[in-house]
Amino acid sequence: MSHHYSHPIIHFCLLILLFSSSESIHTLAPKKAPSERLVPIGSTTALECEPYTSANATWYRDKHVIAVVEGHKNAILNGRVPRGGEERIPDIGFLVIYDVQKEDEGIYYCQRENDTKWGEVFQLKVAFVDEVSENKKIIVEPIVPILGRPLVLKCPVPNAYPPPKITWTVNSLPISHISSDYFSFPNGTLIISHFSYHHFGYFECNINNFAGHSSVNAFIDSRDLVATFESLKPTFINGCSAALRSSLFMFLLGCLVTSGAVLIYLICAVCLLKPGRPRRVLRPTFWSRTDPRLAPGFRKAVVPLPDCFVNARMLPPPAQNLPNA
Known part of the structure; x- marks a missing residue:
């Protein structure tokens, strides 16, 4: 009998629970x-x-x-x-x-x-923007920097909503004001294309949105630097290639080549060209005049010469002793 009376009691309890939960x-x-x-x-x-x-x-x-x-x-x-x-x-x-x-x-x-x-x-x-935990640091690859090689820094981005903006500073200065060697990406990665001595210092990544701010920093010291002959070779090659691509260098090289060509031309003209005119009395006469064959096709100014530079054949013959009439 107790088994049959338990059913309405159970149903009543279920109704009470359903009503209270509603x-x-x-x-x-x-x-x-x-x-x-x-x-x-x-x-x-x-x-x-x-x-x-x-x-x-x-x-x-x-x-x-x-x-x-x-x-x-x-x-x-x-x-x-x-x-x-x-x-x-x-x-x-x-x-x-x-x-x-x-x-x-x-x-x-x-x-x-x-x-x-x-x-x-x-x-x-x-x-x-959550705070960066103390056990998370900026990842540096390679761990020991190598001169002339790329260096990659990865910022440990915490949880944030909306997606934050990540910026980098070096020694408290924005990377855009320092050098063109830095390349930053929205995911928090910073790449230094050719690591050198002027890239040492404090690197800090800043995570910002309108709700908050967080940051983490790292210090790259010269004691951690590896400078080998193999590491210096790409630096020298890159420096030479950058110099060759420079417009100022190409301009100076063009000026040097042009000056050298003109100098060689003048030396060859002076040394190999034989003057076709009669011999002059004084040596300066030869250097003071311009031979037309030095630059054919161009007009040159004719400068009058003083009497001391007159051609020897143009002088009157010496006076002879005539018999007395």
Whole structure:
């Protein structure tokens, strides 16, 4: 007999449990598309059951009852207090969330008691940047830098939302103000194409978004440097190739080649060209005139010469002794 009477008791207990659980878990939800609300971690946000009425409203998060707003009074989620002190928020029926944390993310919506209608639906997103743990350091590859070889530094990026921006500084200066040898990538990788002596110092990667900031640094010392003949060879080759590609170097090389060609031409003309004119009295006469064959096809100025440079054949014959008449 006890076996037959136990069935209604069990059913009654199940109904009580189902009724009690329906108070905390709501099986229905509004069909409206949620509007995203992004708030920084540790800040304060207030949700309003729109359109606003003075009636009581029940707030849900992911189908769980979290608070009841009574008329013109605000409801404080979990009884929290603001992190930075007292914050004055008007009492007009807000759901106030002080000191927002990651676990507060979810879909929030409300239902008014006077007409049982749903209000706005919010998808709460929390923006944050976690601190870099002490056991995570900047990864340097290779561990011992080699002169003239590439050096790769990888920043240990912590969890963050939205995706943070990663920037690098060397000795507290942005890499864009130092040298063109640095190449940074959005994933937090920094590459030095040709490591040299002026790349020593403090390297710091900074992780930022509008919600927070984190950083980690490393020091590269000259004592960790490996300088071998094989490591210096690519440095010399790269320096020579960079010099050869320089426009200033090519200009100076062109000037040198042109000057050398002109000098060789003049030396050959002076040494190999035989003058076809009669011998001059004084040696300076030969150097003061320009032979037309030095540069055929060009007009040259003819400079009048003083009498001391006149050709020997142009002088009058010496006076002979004539017999007295």
